Amino acid sequence: MKIEDYELLLKLKEVGTIRGTAKAILISQPAVTQRLKYIEEYFGHPIFIRTSKSLVLTPAGELILDHASNVIKKEKTIKNTLAQSSGEVQGSLSIACSSLVSQRFLPLILGDYTSAYPKVAIDLVTGISEDIKREHKNYHVCIIRGERLKETVSELLFEDPLYMFDTEPFPENQLKERPLISFKSDDSMHELVDNWLYHHQEAIQPIKMLHVDQIETCKQFMQQGLGMAVLPKSVSHGLMDDYPHIALQLDGKPVTRDTWVCYQEGVRKLPQVDQFLSSLLSREFL
Template sequence: MKIEDYQLLLDLNQCRTIRKTAKSILISQPAITQRLKYIEEHLGGKIFLRTPKGLLPTPFGEVVLTHAENVLDQEDMLQEKLAQVEGKVAGTLSLGASSLYSQHFLPDLLQSFTKAYPDVTIDLVTGVSEEIRQAASPFHIAIVRGEPIEDYESFHLWSDPLFLLDTVPIGKGERPLIEFKSDPGFQKLIETWMARDRGILVKRSIKVDHFETAKQMMMRGLGMTVLPSSIIYEEKDTYSWLPLEKEGQAMVRETWACVKPGSRALPQVEAFLNHMRSEVSG
């Protein structure tokens, strides 16, 4: 069997239908069906059952899928070791990145990085910082907001002051606060500010899933929200805003690049780290 066969099995298991798999990997359904038939005949057993809810791995298939994951992991490790020996910037770069960073900063960074290093494959997972922090072990580099990851080599990227924004003058009466899903570190900053700033009347009545949703709702006059400086350059020219402060000092959200121990020995990791730091400093 080829590496591509093991990847196809994992794709089928993730997508659950041949149709969705074909759409995802840009291969025709008949070609996938034929290849799956060959793999099952080669291995001597049924890997998937076709059910109304999609493909379901058989006990035989579960063993094969576990083996497929191990084969692909070993292949990645081999490619990384070969690249390390040759000093070539290639292989897979596994990244975990906070939602804010991945939406507003990572696309441009990856565009310039992959242009400079076309032999590097990017494996990216995004989520709120706490999710990335909790699932950091597979990532070569985890980009998180708040506190750095313990026992990782961490590089400070920037400090992000927090601002309260609204469509009406701030402090002129009680207003709904539009909150969004975030990690405990951000929530602690909000709670600290609310406990100290008694001059602003807040009605905690709206909670959404994403900071961009909160911003859009604020822009439509549904309430005020707290956002970091890095994503509100234009909004500060249009809406009322107030910096969040604690004892006269700006309340900030830190951004860190946290590198898994030992990962900097991989050329693609060191190259991305240097590229990212040069972009931030530039």
């Protein structure tokens, strides 16, 4: 059994389907099925029951999945211990990062880091901040948007001001009624926008809501004149000069979407983590 086999079992349990798991780990569905068949033959017991909707763990599967989890934890522990005792920066670095930050900033940061420390293996997961917060103990470093993560060391990376864009102007002393386009994000983002709209309902009134999956889709819909969109400054490059916009403010202060880097106390003892955090915290983002 390889570590990758144990990781596959945990991913199958997490996703719940062979098809979804294949998509998540970027290999074919038949390849996942074949590997699962090999693992079940190795242990001599079925691990999952295939139903029409999802995979269900068998009693033997529950024992095997517990074993898989322990094996991976021990593997990470020994790698971290070896990395900490070595004078060279090596080992593994696990990062969970907000999708926006991973698209806008992380490629350059990781490019510089891997050039400086080529022996470090990067394990990167991207997604919505709320999902990352639930699984934060599985990673060395979490980069999230919105509220800071409790029970961790949390350091502010940058404040990201919010702007409302449209293809139509924002007239003074006149009610603006337009559709509002929103993108998939965590609740804290929607709360910021809803709170601002509540305090400015005499000036702006959304007549309907259009929901899209990604922030880039939201931008494109706005550019096509389908409605207003609230976007952070970090993704508004090229829009400021071309489209009418207003800054979201409350009591004279900008409404911002904060970005935090969060990590467990003591994790900076690992050289590969310490070097990454030092690089991250020394950067100018906006």
